[in-house]
Amino acid sequence: MELGARSQGEAAPSVAYPDELRALVEGHLRELRFSSEAGTSGLEEAMRYSLLAGGKRIRPVLALATARAIDFPLDAALPLACALELIHTYSLIHDDLPAMDDDELRRGRPTCHVAFGEDVAILAGDGLYAEAFRHVLSQPGGSAPCTLRAMAELAAATGVGGMVGGQYLDVSGAAATDAAGLRHLHELKTGRLIAASVDCVLLMAGRPEHDRMGYRRFAGELGVLFQIVDDILDVTGTDAALGKPQGSDQRHGKRTYVSEFGLPRARELAAESYAGAGQALQRAAPAGAPELQQITDFIYTRTS
Amino acid sequence: MELGARSQGEAAPSVAYPDELRALVEGHLRELRFSSEAGTSGLEEAMRYSLLAGGKRIRPVLALATARAIDFPLDAALPLACALELIHTYSLIHDDLPAMDDDELRRGRPTCHVAFGEDVAILAGDGLYAEAFRHVLSQPGGSAPCTLRAMAELAAATGVGGMVGGQYLDVSGAAATDAAGLRHLHELKTGRLIAASVDCVLLMAGRPEHDRMGYRRFAGELGVLFQIVDDILDVTGTDAALGKPQGSDQRHGKRTYVSEFGLPRARELAAESYAGAGQALQRAAPAGAPELQQITDFIYTRTS
Numbered sequence: 001m002e003l004g005a006r007s008q009g010e011a012a013p014s015v016a017y018p019d020e021l022r023a024l025v026e027g028h029l030r031e032l033r034f035s036s037e038a039g040t041s042g043l044e045e046a047m048r049y050s051l052l053a054g055g056k057r058i059r060p061v062l063a064l065a066t067a068r069a070i071d072f073p074l075d076a077a078l079p080l081a082c083a084l085e086l087i088h089t090y091s092l093i094h095d096d097l098p099a100m101d102d103d104e105l106r107r108g109r110p111t112c113h114v115a116f117g118e119d120v121a122i123l124a125g126d127g128l129y130a131e132a133f134r135h136v137l138s139q140p141g142g143s144a145p146c147t148l149r150a151m152a153e154l155a156a157a158t159g160v161g162g163m164v165g166g167q168y169l170d171v172s173g174a175a176a177t178d179a180a181g182l183r184h185l186h187e188l189k190t191g192r193l194i195a196a197s198v199d200c201v202l203l204m205a206g207r208p209e210h211d212r213m214g215y216r217r218f219a220g221e222l223g224v225l226f227q228i229v230d231d232i233l234d235v236t237g238t239d240a241a242l243g244k245p246q247g248s249d250q251r252h253g254k255r256t257y258v259s260e261f262g263l264p265r266a267r268e269l270a271a272e273s274y275a276g277a278g279q280a281l282q283r284a285a286p287a288g289a290p291e292l293q294q295i296t297d298f299i300y301t302r303t304s
Numbered sequence: 305m306e307l308g309a310r311s312q313g314e315a316a317p318s319v320a321y322p323d324e325l326r327a328l329v330e331g332h333l334r335e336l337r338f339s340s341e342a343g344t345s346g347l348e349e350a351m352r353y354s355l356l357a358g359g360k361r362i363r364p365v366l367a368l369a370t371a372r373a374i375d376f377p378l379d380a381a382l383p384l385a386c387a388l389e390l391i392h393t394y395s396l397i398h399d400d401l402p403a404m405d406d407d408e409l410r411r412g413r414p415t416c417h418v419a420f421g422e423d424v425a426i427l428a429g430d431g432l433y434a435e436a437f438r439h440v441l442s443q444p445g446g447s448a449p450c451t452l453r454a455m456a457e458l459a460a461a462t463g464v465g466g467m468v469g470g471q472y473l474d475v476s477g478a479a480a481t482d483a484a485g486l487r488h489l490h491e492l493k494t495g496r497l498i499a500a501s502v503d504c505v506l507l508m509a510g511r512p513e514h515d516r517m518g519y520r521r522f523a524g525e526l527g528v529l530f531q532i533v534d535d536i537l538d539v540t541g542t543d544a545a546l547g548k549p550q551g552s553d554q555r556h557g558k559r560t561y562v563s564e565f566g567l568p569r570a571r572e573l574a575a576e577s578y579a580g581a582g583q584a585l586q587r588a589a590p591a592g593a594p595e596l597q598q599i600t601d602f603i604y605t606r607t608s
Contacts, residue, residue, distance in 0.1 A: 034463070037464070038480065039472075039485070040465075094426055099421075122403060123472050126471075130462050130463030130467075130468055131463050133455070137452055138460070144449040144451075147452060148448050151437070155441055156438050160435060167427055168347040168424065172424065188344075
């Protein structure tokens with residue numbers, strides 16, 4: 001298996017991806033409507049503009065792959081899976097705002113605030129988060145107690161102890177300046193939501209704590225892997241593949257695995273993390289979880 | 305009963321307020337902590353700065369007064385009540401942002417983005433919303449199915465079909481330009497959350513639909529009353545009482561009940577709405593609901 005953040009000019013390795021699950025997600029996302037109130041269709045347009053901009057849908061596909069690994073019905077996990085993508089999209093919209101990262105391109109298109117104005121972009125993000133919760137809470141996929149626990153975890157993973165707290169560490173520079181501080185920042189900013197994509201499905205399915213532990217270890221390592229590769233790609237990727245100008249972390253003065261360790265060591269760390277995730281998955285799902293393994297392979301080898 | 309938006313110089317009428325319930329709310333809010341992760345205490349500080357800026361806590365007090373009216377334990381309703389205030393605070397923070405209303409004063413103090421920067425203010429709002437859901441979902445006050453229904457309604461009331469949709473109508477000018485359009489804007493922007501402050505308690509308590517209908521009618525009228533008085537106060541209130549510069553609606557070119565109907569007619573509409581709310585409450589709670597009546601009186605006569 002080749003590391004995705006390869007030398008320039010090398011052909012992208014072809015890695016299988018759970019395209020069937022991705023198609024399920026894509027279809028469900030396209031059908032989602034948020035506005036039935038007069039006058040709010042412009043807000044819905046901005047929300048769908050960002051939501052339907054493409055991408056691999058890693059978080060919802062991860063959720064559905066988890067459901068399949070534990071024999072939980074896909075259609076019961078689908079609203080939760082799609083809620084994860086709504087939340088991810090909201091975080092990107094707010095992250096791109098002028099007062100935050102001030103990015104004008106995302107997935108090759110103008111960012112939400114460039115296309116719709118800053119006020120509408122703020123509200124589009126706010127709206128996506130609310131609609132994510134509404135979507136799952138109004139059609140719970142598990143028993144009511146299990147759905148409550150899953151949604152409590154989703155709220156925690158996206159609150160101050162998770163995604164929003166990580167974004168704060170990122171913009172404020174309040175994270176510790178050592179390697180542990182960098183790891184902690186990313187654990188909150190991206191890791192918690194990736195981990196929740198696995199754990200919330202187990203919670204919704206009512207799996208006992210000892211089952212969840214193994215999957216949590218896998219998901220935790222997957223989050224780390226995702227971030228290291230992300231940092232490598234920011235340096236080695238092309239504008240076209242990334243859908244945004246390459247090198248943006250550096251321009252924003254962000255601390256990354258590459259700035260911290262240098263490119264060669266970052267690649268080693270990615271390889272170690274990839275191996276660790278595979279081993280954790282093997283232990284969590286001894287009978288095999290081919291789609292979760294595919295996602296792990298994809299995250300390691302992706303080029304965008 | 306005097307209308308709060310009185311002629312200048314007139315003494316404020318003394319109206320009883322459910323101060324015992326307010327003290328419960330205030331105590332609970334002060335105890336809330338959001339940050340246990342290293343480095344995120346600055347975010348918590350911004351969140352608590354805005355959350356603990358005072359105010360009458362109308363939404364949570366309304367929730368507790370509803371709980372008392374239907375004999376639902378106050379401590380079971382308290383997390384939901386406080387979540388309503390977290391959400392209200394989040395909406396104020398985002399509303400005040402430079403890209404939105406660009407307000408620099410709120411309750412007599414610098415707004416969150418003036419005090420902490422725009423990036424932190426965006427995240428403080430995002431964080432408050434997530435923590436509101438986490439708070440209730442992790443300590444549900446009713447049975448699991450009832451809590452799910454209550455939280456689904458809270459998400460709906462604050463999403464595109466509610467608060468965020470109303471904020472969009474406000475900033476985009478997309479509401480219809482007649483009186484019905486103005487009413488619809490406020491119904492979404494402020495009315496839905498005020499109504500949810502009553503209805504979510506009934507949902508959490510598992511009250512049947514026919515009980516909820518009467519209370520919904522009361523809460524709907526209360527939302528209208530709140531907004532008319534708000535619009536009147538923006539014209540007749542003093543800077544000191546309002547905690548922000550008087551006349552800000554006019555400066556922002558906002559359509560209000562006063563701009564639409566003129567001050568005398570807006571006062572008549574407030575009086576009609578006040579009478580309507582009282583009648584609806586009488587029908588919803590024939591045995592009496594003194595604290596809900598007090599809140600209604602207060603909303604009608606308030607001076608800030």
